[in-house]
Amino acid sequence: MKINSLLPPISFQSPVDGQWYIATTDKDLGWVKVERRYSWEELEKMWKKPTFKKNKEIISKKQTFSVEGSKGNKYTITNDKGIWTCSCPAHGFGRGKDCKHIKQIKSEK
Numbered sequence: 001m002k003i004n005s006l007l008p009p010i011s012f013q014s015p016v017d018g019q020w021y022i023a024t025t026d027k028d029l030g031w032v033k034v035e036r037r038y039s040w041e042e043l044e045k046m047w048k049k050p051t052f053k054k055n056k057e058i059i060s061k062k063q064t065f066s067v068e069g070s071k072g073n074k075y076t077i078t079n080d081k082g083i084w085t086c087s088c089p090a091h092g093f094g095r096g097k098d099c100k101h102i103k104q105i106k107s108e109k
Contacts, residue, residue, distance in 0.1 A: 003029060003047045011038040067101045077105050 003009050005024040011034070013020050022032045022043065063079040067086075075088045084102045085091065091099040098106070 001029075001032070001046050003043075004050075005029075005047060006050055009043045009047055011043060013037065065105050067104065069101070075101050077101055079105075 003022070003024050003026050005026045007025050009022050009024045009026075011020065011022050020034045020037055022029075022034055022038060024030065024032070062081070065077040065079075067075050067077055069075055069088060073088075075086055077084065077086045084098060084106075086099050086101050088099055088101055091097075091102070
């Protein structure tokens with residue numbers, strides 16, 4: 001049996017009727033009735049682990065941009081390996097959320 005599950009499959013026994021199951025997030029399998037307990041080593045061999053692609057937007061170099069604010073102030077936006085910061089007060093008060101200047105730079109890219 002091959003298990004396509006985002007989370008690791010588990011083997012457990014129902015406390016109600018004693019039936020053994022393998023629980024998965026596999027949309028085709030779900031919970032599978034089985035005759036015995038499966039060890040983690042057995043489950044791991046059946047589990048087709050998901051693979052995720054890396055975000056291509058993450059850049060290895062530090063990038064710096066200069067933006068003029070709505071009142072003529074100059075602000076510095078920095079992209080350091082995907083972590084965006086801005087020197088404007090709104091970015092500081094927003095506790096790291098993207099301010100309008102960061103959003104502007106991102107939309108231009």
